[in-house]
Amino acid sequence: MSSGPLAGIVVVSLAEQYPGPFATMVLADLGARVTMVERPTGDPTRRHPALFRALNRNKRSVALDLKTAPGQAALRSMLADADVLIEGFRPGVLERLGLSPERLRLDFPDLVVVSVSSYGQSGPDRELGSHDLTVQGRAGLLDGARDGVGVVPAADLVAGAFAVIGVLSGLLARQARGGAHVDVSMLDCLVAWQAVRMGGHLASEETTGYPPREPAYGMFRCGDGGAVTLAIAGEDRQWAALCDELGLGDLGGLSTGERESRADQLRTLLSRALAARRSDDVIGRLERRGVSCGHVRRVPEVFDDPQVKARRLLLDLPSGHRSVRQPLLFDGQAITACPDVPALGEHNELYGLDPLQADR
Structure with missing residues (x-):
């Protein structure tokens, strides 16, 4: 895929919708080999082609039914060669599939498992599933908002960015102590993101807040x-x-x-x-x-802005569509290798599986 700084790192993704795919797209852009395991009917966001393209370029797609023993066996065979597993199920789902992080760590000691969920792996609401706006409200992000709902899913994006941090930290730490299970909670991420705002409240001190009270x-x-x-x-x-x-x-x-x-x-x-x-x-x-x-x-x-043009943020995909590159420059150079978005199950045969029939 790419010869970026993460070349040689193998990532398997069980995460659908937004946070996990955003995280794995960044990892793929940086050179990791990312295979997303989709349900036989595909990631639900495939019904929105532009959204799916924006989050899933530069990846492989394998279709598996993880509710079946053959599907679980096929996943395990993929994990034998993987460095990272990112999953976005509600807590408890992996356990019911016989694929709990603890079990996976025993079977694959060097595997970094990153779990992204609405409220994390512990606490009374751990099994609740929520969309971005609900998490924003619970995290206090909408308190004082001038215009209500924003135009980007902040909880999804922040959790995706912290998932990337979790992956990189886990890969670095495993050199000394083996794999890890990283718990990424969208709610936790948004609360932490507001550290300055929360710090003033906790100290009962007035803070400048955001946006500032300044008239200009x-x-x-x-x-x-x-x-x-x-x-x-x-x-x-x-x-x-x-x-x-x-x-x-x-x-x-x-x-x-x-x-x-x-x-x-x-x-x-x-x-x-x-x-x-x-x-x-x-x-x-x-x-x-x-x-x-x-x-x-x-x-x-936006893409007519001279600064955006100078930074070469647009990518031309083989399909003729255009996409936005990951924003990091290494030694002044952008990593631009960018294969297109895969079809559902396009890469099953690379793993010895029949397209869309991998679990049977």
Whole structure:
């Protein structure tokens, strides 16, 4: 697949939907050989081709029915040569299949098993399954959110990123002590992700929070219909430059505390001033003054951004579709080897199995 830094690492994935596939796509992009084991009807996200393509390039697909003894035997034969198993079942499912992490560790002592679930392998809600939004709510991420539901599944993505960290840590640690079972809880990940916010609450101290109370931290609409972001958070010099450019120089001397105490009033004044200007002109002027600001791109516009183009974030797949590469550069170079998304059961024969009949 690829000759990246994880070349030679073999990953078997039993994880469907979002967090696990995101994690294994990153691992595959970095050079690991990833085989996803799908149910005979396929990962449910295959019904959304664009979503499936976005998460499952550069992998192999094997179709198995793990509820059958032959299917379990076939999986075990795959694990004999694997370094990592990532699974996304609810806790208890692997045990009922005779494939508990403890059993797998006995049979495959060097195997790193990473379990990704909504609430982790312990606790009263361990067997509950939840979607991203439910976990966001329980983790407090929606408390104080200005616009409600976000546009990306934060719990899924954060758990996927921590799963990658778990894989790499487990691979490093096994040199000294063998394999490991890494428990990745979406809820835990989101709570940990808010360390600064939670730390202030635990210490009963006021924190700046996010977004900051600053009036010039947010999205503003300009007169040409374009939107800009301003991101001034405690920078008095930037605030003074912003006020000067917008004709609000009499307010430029306000301190951070004064701005925060008058945030609503000042935000209204900023909105009025920006509504009389063109977005490109505003951004050009403010950037020259060192003020943190930027365009609000629509999704179709993102890949026309000169910086995004310069970083070569787009990949052209053999199928003619386009995808987004993993974001890491090694010695200044992107890892771009990127075979297409596999068909269901496309690689069964590599393991001596018949396509879609592997368990029979």
